[in-house]
Amino acid sequence: MGKTKHTGPIKLSKRPNPSLWVSKVPFGLGKVKPHHIRDTVKVAWDNKDRLPYATRILTQGVCDGCALGVQGLKDQTLTGPHLCTTRLNVLRLNTMPAMKQDILHADIETLRKMNSTELRQLGRIPYPLIRKPGDRQFQRISWDQALNYIADKMRALQQKQFSFYSTSRGITNETYYVLGKVARFLGTNNIDNASRICHSPSKTALTRSVGVGASTCNYKDWIGTDVLLFWGSVAANNQPVSTKYMYAAKKKGTKIIVINPYHEPSMDEYWIPSIAESALFGTKIADDVYQVNIGGDIAFMHGIMKHWFDMEKEQPGSALNHDFIQAHVNGLEALQAKVENHTWEQLEQSSGISKQRMIELATILANSKSAVFVWSMGLTQHRFGTDNISQVANLALLRGFIGREHCGLMPIRGHSGVQGSGEMGADPFSLPGGSMNDEHRERVEKVWKFDIPTWQGDIVGESLENAHLPEDHEKKLRLYYMSGGNFLETMPNPDYVQSCLENIELRVHQDIIFNTSTLVDAKEAVIVLPAMTRYEQPGGGTSTSTERMVYFSPEIKGPRIEEARSEWEIYIDLAKRVRPEAKDLIHFPDARAIREEIAKAAPNYDGIQHLNEKGDLFQWGGAWLCEDGICPTPDGRGNLIAMDIPELRKPEGHFYVTTRRGKQFNSMIYSETDPFNNAHRDDILVNQQDAASLDIQEGEQVVVYNQHGLYAGRAKFAPVKAGNLEVHWPEGNVLIPKGVYEQYAGIPEYNTAVILEKAVTYYAQKDVKYAEKRVEELEIDSH
Numbered sequence: 001m002g003k004t005k006h007t008g009p010i011k012l013s014k015r016p017n018p019s020l021w022v023s024k025v026p027f028g029l030g031k032v033k034p035h036h037i038r039d040t041v042k043v044a045w046d047n048k049d050r051l052p053y054a055t056r057i058l059t060q061g062v063c064d065g066c067a068l069g070v071q072g073l074k075d076q077t078l079t080g081p082h083l084c085t086t087r088l089n090v091l092r093l094n095t096m097p098a099m100k101q102d103i104l105h106a107d108i109e110t111l112r113k114m115n116s117t118e119l120r121q122l123g124r125i126p127y128p129l130i131r132k133p134g135d136r137q138f139q140r141i142s143w144d145q146a147l148n149y150i151a152d153k154m155r156a157l158q159q160k161q162f163s164f165y166s167t168s169r170g171i172t173n174e175t176y177y178v179l180g181k182v183a184r185f186l187g188t189n190n191i192d193n194a195s196r197i198c199h200s201p202s203k204t205a206l207t208r209s210v211g212v213g214a215s216t217c218n219y220k221d222w223i224g225t226d227v228l229l230f231w232g233s234v235a236a237n238n239q240p241v242s243t244k245y246m247y248a249a250k251k252k253g254t255k256i257i258v259i260n261p262y263h264e265p266s267m268d269e270y271w272i273p274s275i276a277e278s279a280l281f282g283t284k285i286a287d288d289v290y291q292v293n294i295g296g297d298i299a300f301m302h303g304i305m306k307h308w309f310d311m312e313k314e315q316p317g318s319a320l321n322h323d324f325i326q327a328h329v330n331g332l333e334a335l336q337a338k339v340e341n342h343t344w345e346q347l348e349q350s351s352g353i354s355k356q357r358m359i360e361l362a363t364i365l366a367n368s369k370s371a372v373f374v375w376s377m378g379l380t381q382h383r384f385g386t387d388n389i390s391q392v393a394n395l396a397l398l399r400g401f402i403g404r405e406h407c408g409l410m411p412i413r414g415h416s417g418v419q420g421s422g423e424m425g426a427d428p429f430s431l432p433g434g435s436m437n438d439e440h441r442e443r444v445e446k447v448w449k450f451d452i453p454t455w456q457g458d459i460v461g462e463s464l465e466n467a468h469l470p471e472d473h474e475k476k477l478r479l480y481y482m483s484g485g486n487f488l489e490t491m492p493n494p495d496y497v498q499s500c501l502e503n504i505e506l507r508v509h510q511d512i513i514f515n516t517s518t519l520v521d522a523k524e525a526v527i528v529l530p531a532m533t534r535y536e537q538p539g540g541g542t543s544t545s546t547e548r549m550v551y552f553s554p555e556i557k558g559p560r561i562e563e564a565r566s567e568w569e570i571y572i573d574l575a576k577r578v579r580p581e582a583k584d585l586i587h588f589p590d591a592r593a594i595r596e597e598i599a600k601a602a603p604n605y606d607g608i609q610h611l612n613e614k615g616d617l618f619q620w621g622g623a624w625l626c627e628d629g630i631c632p633t634p635d636g637r638g639n640l641i642a643m644d645i646p647e648l649r650k651p652e653g654h655f656y657v658t659t660r661r662g663k664q665f666n667s668m669i670y671s672e673t674d675p676f677n678n679a680h681r682d683d684i685l686v687n688q689q690d691a692a693s694l695d696i697q698e699g700e701q702v703v704v705y706n707q708h709g710l711y712a713g714r715a716k717f718a719p720v721k722a723g724n725l726e727v728h729w730p731e732g733n734v735l736i737p738k739g740v741y742e743q744y745a746g747i748p749e750y751n752t753a754v755i756l757e758k759a760v761t762y763y764a765q766k767d768v769k770y771a772e773k774r775v776e777e778l779e780i781d782s783h
Helices: 036-046 048-060 085-095 108-112 116-120 143-155 173-185 195-210 242-251 276-281 297-314 322-328 332-340 344-351 355-366 385-399 418-423 438-448 460-468 494-502 567-578 580-586 591-601 688-693 731-735 759-764 769-781
Strands: 129-131 162-166 191-193 227-231 255-259 288-290 371-375 408-411 479-483 506-511 525-530 541-544 549-553 617-619 655-660 683-686 701-705 710-717 724-728 751-758
Touching: 036 048, 036 085, 048 085, 129 143, 143 479, 143 506, 143 525, 143 567, 162 173, 162 460, 173 191, 173 418, 173 438, 173 541, 173 567, 173 580, 173 591, 191 195, 195 385, 195 408, 195 418, 242 255, 255 355, 297 332, 297 344, 297 355, 297 385, 322 385, 344 355, 355 385, 371 385, 385 408, 418 541, 438 591, 460 479, 460 494, 494 731, 567 580, 655 731, 683 688, 683 701, 688 710, 701 759, 710 731, 724 731, 751 759, 751 769
Parallel strands: 162 191, 162 479, 227 255, 227 371, 255 288, 371 408, 479 506, 506 525, 655 724, 683 710
Antiparallel strands: 129 525, 541 549, 549 617, 655 751, 683 724, 701 710, 701 751
């Protein structure tokens, strides 16, 4: 897919550039900002009981936080040390001792009074546990008892009545691969993972647009590109090390543009702790911010292309790269017809961006020789997420911003296991190295030496909903095997999700810690299995970064949780107990053997079999996918996808709401206050003019509600696009409708229409028909 190899890290210029400084006042004193030094000292204190082990994890292991791919303290983009607070906050999960027995076996109601943050701080799960209906606490059982119980249950079920799920934090490629293989060995395609809740539209859209569901470029391409555009991504908060790359890009003259409903302060100004100049005086990041309506991105991009086509009519070649399009792109006429069919008024109303501003960005991109487009969940977590991403690909293909240096499409990943999970086949739509189509299935069957089910497996949301199917239904979910994850805090409508979890006969939680979902009842039993971290895994493991770098992370010497087991070994042991007659087909003697088989089953990963020592790595696909414009599609050409503007229907005076992250890593919250904007977890970010129209004062108690739920909090004035609100995730999931999935990739919708009111107004209405009538306005207008 690309013949050019990555050339390794480059040296960062140390020459100061005062034009990039936020303030001459050192360390941002008096400003609302993170306190990196203080946070680092706190992490050291939290790990004081195992500081040597913590140090070895940081200096020898591959980061189990975001997917930037920091190996030890180094990466492949810039020389010098890299360490961020996200990685430091996750560190304690790897060094904690086991939970004390009096807490582990406490009354279940005592544990249920704790939130996930408090449960996480209790320590590691030390040995297998079981709790049946009526039990007041977890009981200790042996590994044999636990796995035999699960195996007996699986043998008694039809293959469509059990499902597997895996989280993304810290999970290795080896674990994903074995889980995907075990699921199919046991006859089910009901397997899913956390990455699909975040980025499945990216993989789906990129595959149909350019033939491969991965980043086409590298972080090095940020440094020196003409335009670096972040679309629905707050990389400074979610992938803090990336700010160092942004700093390097700014010093090379790159223009950084952010498109988001909220003018995120972390993408505006940042104090980068590992760069002395930035740590002292801060760095201005964004050159411009376009505040788009929630869900208005497709219209915005239509506006950019509409102006390009207008430019072409006046001066051919002034906006489109005709040589590239003619040689490498399909679908220009259909796309142009679709774009020109929309009026500027339609585009302005949907996007929330003026015609003048759309023309402004269109002109910047038309005059740029290179650009890298980066996006995250602000684009993916919509019911039209796949179209959002294909629209970004349309922009890149029209300008030829793909397959060469300083150009590309990058879905930036928020977890170290995200990129590898789908490529290892740990979801219902894919197998190692490809999709679930006949060609790929037959190819993998030759490697595995057993038949793979042909029926379509269920995504995680469907699996949960299947717990409520009638007793005699063939897809009634009776057993759910979960490796990590907490659906109560990641899926829409948590009350409904709890009812699903409670309606499953047997739930298995394979994890390192308790969370709130672990404590939910099951109809027959809840079994908890203690897992190892990636740093404890015998033989080490690998993970794939956003830029397709496959890193080896070695086993690291240190204290162990006595009965914790490597995750892939648990899957293998279970599979052999379910189908002992075919156990030879599912055996792996060690982690190295898994990597050897991955290289055969997933051709792109040929090279992983050679990763066995600290520092080993390779990049699949070369430096640039689609190099020289040649895409891995059937005809070798990229595809322009014509699409309509999605309908965003909400009554006048109502709002669209979306969720955002604060001081957290996924659903693991580390602070009740966001260090970038001083917002508390229950704050509702609202445009000051919108608040004034409702006579709402800053700090006042307000409610946000719709037909799905009610969220009570406080108004916080923030630079949010008028008509839009932001609440923290996962707290705001009570407002999100259940069962609304993106049509191509199956991702849940995480945006919805709501009513915002003063709390005193809402609660003062004695007649409940008041709220019902206001909700009815939403229902009528959104259907």
